[in-house]
Amino acid sequence: MLETEELSKAFKGKTVVEGVSLYLEKGESVGLLGPNGAGKSTTISMISSLMKPTSGEVLLHGENVIKNPGKIRKVLGVVPQDIALYQELTAYENLKFFGRIYGLKGQMLTEKIKEVFSLVGLTDRQGDILNTFSGGMKRRVNIAAALLHDPEILIMDEPTVGIDPQSRSYILDMIRELNLQKGITVLYTSHYMEEVERLCDRVYIMDHGKIISSGTKEELKSILSGEETILMELDRAYPEMEKEFQQLDSIRQVIETEKGLKLISVKGSRLLSSLFQIADRHEAQVTNVNIQEPSLEDVFLHLTGRKLRD
Numbered sequence: 001m002l003e004t005e006e007l008s009k010a011f012k013g014k015t016v017v018e019g020v021s022l023y024l025e026k027g028e029s030v031g032l033l034g035p036n037g038a039g040k041s042t043t044i045s046m047i048s049s050l051m052k053p054t055s056g057e058v059l060l061h062g063e064n065v066i067k068n069p070g071k072i073r074k075v076l077g078v079v080p081q082d083i084a085l086y087q088e089l090t091a092y093e094n095l096k097f098f099g100r101i102y103g104l105k106g107q108m109l110t111e112k113i114k115e116v117f118s119l120v121g122l123t124d125r126q127g128d129i130l131n132t133f134s135g136g137m138k139r140r141v142n143i144a145a146a147l148l149h150d151p152e153i154l155i156m157d158e159p160t161v162g163i164d165p166q167s168r169s170y171i172l173d174m175i176r177e178l179n180l181q182k183g184i185t186v187l188y189t190s191h192y193m194e195e196v197e198r199l200c201d202r203v204y205i206m207d208h209g210k211i212i213s214s215g216t217k218e219e220l221k222s223i224l225s226g227e228e229t230i231l232m233e234l235d236r237a238y239p240e241m242e243k244e245f246q247q248l249d250s251i252r253q254v255i256e257t258e259k260g261l262k263l264i265s266v267k268g269s270r271l272l273s274s275l276f277q278i279a280d281r282h283e284a285q286v287t288n289v290n291i292q293e294p295s296l297e298d299v300f301l302h303l304t305g306r307k308l309r310d
């Protein structure tokens, strides 16, 4: 229903989005995953007609909407990264304001506000002044505002950044419900791969302004189907041991983590006994070992040689 063709954006001659082609089918939940600065916000600003592309097209049901943004604004609900609400007004007054911008009024507006507050779980708090809300609750009001005009597609720009884990979980469940129960198509940008794994059916991985890979989660993970991830927890860092691990043929990558090491290795290579022998030699205290299937984070690491976040 919505697609972009070779979308690009340059600021003062510097290209920050280059040749981005993506599509959304009705009812899908699609993730746009990439590190800070990858170009996700710029891409969705162009899709939602808030920014003009340098080149490329945005098509809604096959029709170019760059010159006719009214059409796309009608079907899109956009939740920006920054909270765009009036702090001195109540949550209800905020939604009334946004509803009027969408052309809603009277009974229709009252009913819509009631419905969206219930969807975001804030019915009890709608009469409270916004600056008494937590960051997570403000985010939920922001999402409610984007839902007022019954959008077919909800585009969200990292809606869980900077909020507490409980609100984050609430928001993720809520978005999944909007997608599955209400059939709203979702485009969700994030640099948290766990969120995208939990929420999205299909994923575009973006880095340095370009889509570097795309597919269903399973398709992306199959890039690493011949590999597995070994998580080795240690009591402290052992740089010499790490170097030795790196030299093993069946080890593709060694990454330091908070608790120890993450080793990407060839699947089924009887590696563990060698690892333990090396650890013994370095008198390293291995406190836990865990073998995992690859995650989207590992796919990103494999494609770029870098972690999604520092």
Ligand SMILES: Nc1ncnc2c1ncn2[C@@H]1O[C@H](COP(=O)(O)OP(=O)(O)OP(=O)(O)O)[C@@H](O)[C@H]1O
Residues within 6 Å of the ligand: 011, 016, 034, 035, 036, 037, 038, 039, 040, 041, 042, 043, 158, 191
């Ligand atoms: N108005 C602008 N003028 C100049 N450069 C810009 C502008 N907007 C964005 N950029 C640059 O474009 C690049 C992509 O930024 P963008 O915000 O799209 O990335 P992002 O993937 O959404 O990252 P984040 O998660 O940090 O928002 C960055 O290097 C940013 O500095």
